[in-house]
Amino acid sequence: MSTIVPRRPNPYTGNPLDRAAHLRADAAWIAARLADPASRFVPFWRGRNLLGAGPDGAPSAAFLTGLTVESHHWAFLGLHRVEAEERAIFVLDVSAAEDPAPLLPEGAGSFEELRAIGPTLPPDEAAILAHARGLMLWRSRHRFCGVCGGPCAPQSAGHVMACTQCGTHHFPRTDPAVIMLITQGDRALLGRSARFAPGMYSTLAGFVEPGESLEEAVAREVLEESGITVGRVTYHSSQPWPFPASIMLGFYGEALTDRITIDPAELDDAQWFTRDQIRAPENHGFSLPRPDSIARRLIEDWIHG
Secondary structure, three states, rough: OOOOOOOOOOOHHHHEEEEOOHHHHHHHHHHHHOOOOOOEEEEEEEEEEEEEOOOOOOEEOEEEOOOOOOEEEEEEEEEEEEEOOOEEEEEEEEOOOOOHHHHHHOOOEEEOOOHHHHOOOOOHHHHHHHHHEEEEEEHHHHHHHOOOOOOEEEEEEHOOEEEOOOOOEEEOOEEEEEEEEEEOOOOOEEEEOOOOOOOOOOEEEEEOOOOOOOOHHHHHHHHHHHHOOOEEEEEEEEEEEEOEEEEEEEEEEEEEOOOOOOOOOOOOOOEEEHHHHHOOOHHHHHEEOOOOOOOHHHHHHHHHO
């Protein structure tokens, strides 16, 4: 199996911000940036990002100025440098408000689900919104210490949740998940889950377990879900996937067997598809995963590779 090189970056990658981690603990610098009229805020409300309209009317991330952060959760995302200009970018979580509209300028936009709108956004904006979403969801799910159960308070400009009782520091969590296209000659293995849209088939995927290498996770997940034994595994690319808190690690795997035995708890079906079938799925009664997913990139790069 030859190495397949990604033809283009995955969605939600290419974040243009300098995360400037060395400045997060500088409380005076952060306070000055929060009050700086040049700073920009990315509002977030109950799992949704604020979107406005660009010059051409297409959806665009809303970067607002002059917002009040008191009584709201916030975090420093990084510095955005454009030519000689440098702006601090913050995410502002207004989820405590039943109606966030009064907190925002009139006509600022509407809160939308990033997973639905992300493919239509400029890639750099989608990456920033994914960053904001992942960080705020982590914050909302780590309000209490996993060691002693005490309440946690944010530190390091929102990038650490520190237990107020035992002092344990909790850092943003990202769950590693392998996602893989298994091939054998001119065929690729695709499966469908009950949660998929009708007729959609995709690559197999699963979470990495403790004490397991990524390659071992690929082989184990494929064997468990489809009964296929995997030999050589090669890396393709990765993709942030804050839905809610994953990093998708993309691989190709070489099938050593071809008899499919699915685990009905994981899959409704799995089949071998030829390149010709995958090139024209609508002619063969199935569909492929959404275009912003690394699953789709794995499939497309294999077709062209």
